[in-house]
Amino acid sequence: MEKSLNLHSDLAEYVTTSSSFRQFKIKHFHLDLTVDFEKRTLRGTETLKLKCIQNSQSELLLDIRPSFNEFRLVVKYVNTLSFPLGSMENPCLTFITTCILAGDHSLADVIVHEMDNTGEDHPLTADPIELIHSIMTAQVKATNVICIFSAHSGVDPDDTYNDMPYKKGFCSVSYLAHLAGDQNCFDAFLKAYIDKFCSVMAEDALEFFLEYFPDLKKKGVHKVEFDSWLNVPGWPLYLPDLSAGQSLMKPAEQLSELWAVEGLDMASIMKTNIQAWKTYQAVYFLEKIIEKSPLPRGNIEKLKEQYPHIVKSNNAELRLRWAQIIAKNQHQPGYQHVRSFLSCQGKQMYTLPVYRALWNGSEETRALATELFTATSHQLHVNVRKYVKKIIA
Numbered sequence: 001m002e003k004s005l006n007l008h009s010d011l012a013e014y015v016t017t018s019s020s021f022r023q024f025k026i027k028h029f030h031l032d033l034t035v036d037f038e039k040r041t042l043r044g045t046e047t048l049k050l051k052c053i054q055n056s057q058s059e060l061l062l063d064i065r066p067s068f069n070e071f072r073l074v075v076k077y078v079n080t081l082s083f084p085l086g087s088m089e090n091p092c093l094t095f096i097t098t099c100i101l102a103g104d105h106s107l108a109d110v111i112v113h114e115m116d117n118t119g120e121d122h123p124l125t126a127d128p129i130e131l132i133h134s135i136m137t138a139q140v141k142a143t144n145v146i147c148i149f150s151a152h153s154g155v156d157p158d159d160t161y162n163d164m165p166y167k168k169g170f171c172s173v174s175y176l177a178h179l180a181g182d183q184n185c186f187d188a189f190l191k192a193y194i195d196k197f198c199s200v201m202a203e204d205a206l207e208f209f210l211e212y213f214p215d216l217k218k219k220g221v222h223k224v225e226f227d228s229w230l231n232v233p234g235w236p237l238y239l240p241d242l243s244a245g246q247s248l249m250k251p252a253e254q255l256s257e258l259w260a261v262e263g264l265d266m267a268s269i270m271k272t273n274i275q276a277w278k279t280y281q282a283v284y285f286l287e288k289i290i291e292k293s294p295l296p297r298g299n300i301e302k303l304k305e306q307y308p309h310i311v312k313s314n315n316a317e318l319r320l321r322w323a324q325i326i327a328k329n330q331h332q333p334g335y336q337h338v339r340s341f342l343s344c345q346g347k348q349m350y351t352l353p354v355y356r357a358l359w360n361g362s363e364e365t366r367a368l369a370t371e372l373f374t375a376t377s378h379q380l381h382v383n384v385r386k387y388v389k390k391i392i393a
Contacts, residue, residue: 174240
């Protein structure tokens with residue numbers, strides 16, 4: 001029998017769960033999936049290895065309503081425009097839209113992110129609780145919502161959504177690693193954290209951090225810094241050293257410069273094989289092209305000819321950037337790509353940037369935006385529909 005812990009999260013009321021998760025500890029989580037891209041289906045099983053931490057508990061309820069008499073875990077492949085997110089974890093159900101399944105494993109990090117959240121069994125509430133378990137299990141995709149908006153401000157969180165929580169969460173974890181002083185020691189702490197906790201509040205996680213690194217507690221780093229991370233709005237207090245990324249960013253920046261001039265130097269351009277690049281390096285290259293658009297006359301046609309794997313890709317991250325490039329360059333032969341992309345998905349992060357690019361262009365691209373919204377608005381989620389209306393108003 002393990003010693004009972006007094007946690008801040010023990011005092012929290014999670015109104016969306018009927019589970020008995022507090023009486024058990026997950027020792028192992030295994031998800032076995034088979035993907036059928038032709039049928040667009042996911043099939044598989046989940047295996048949980050549990051340890052009871054209360055003598056009298058013999059039954060585990062996994063987030064079912066009291067009236068239900070069975071539990072089913074389903075990883076559902078959603079083929080609909082009405083779901084505004086790429087994917088969303090729930091204790092019993094993870095939604096994955098078609099735009100996440102690229103067919104080449106290039107967006108697998110999104111699936112891992114949702115599995116991290118589901119596997120840690122976090123309860124969903126209406127409050128901006130710091131999802132510190134996500135930070136500890138997926139540093140780069142951290143979702144620690146720290147003081148972005150007040151819990152009682154009356155502001156719809158959807159109206160304030162951006163990637164700041166991810167970046168601030170990443171910086172907060174990097175700060176903890178910086179305090180630890182050694183990455184191997186910090187990695188050992190992460191393993192100990194996962195071994196000890198399932199779902200906890202930020203205060204519990206930070207207290208455990210100080211227990212694990214008592215020298216830091218003696219220095220009193222928590223008295224000011226930790227409170228500021230959790231309760232003070234604004235930019236992160238610590239920015240990690242990202243200079244290692246220059247080896248990936250620099251080639252993309254240099255290549256984009258070659259495409260932004262009149263009289264293309266195709267010999268120099270062809271020296272760089274971007275098919276060998278990772279997805280997000282190619283995404284960064286396309287973003288630099290977007291920044292430099294509109295390109296000189298004729299360059300967009302050459303770009304299309306040089307990189308057919310991007311133009312024909314099923315990867316939604318690449319399709320999004322290519323649609324933005326088409327819009328900003330008012331490239332008429334590419335309008336069908338824009339139509340296809342906005343008609344096959346309704347993800348907010350993919351839909352709004354394209355409409356902004358269209359509406360900030362010419363009368364022709366504005367007309368295209370109006371045409372597409374008229375054709376697809378009835379299929380969009382009400383929030384996405386509302387935001388598009390604001391763009392094209």
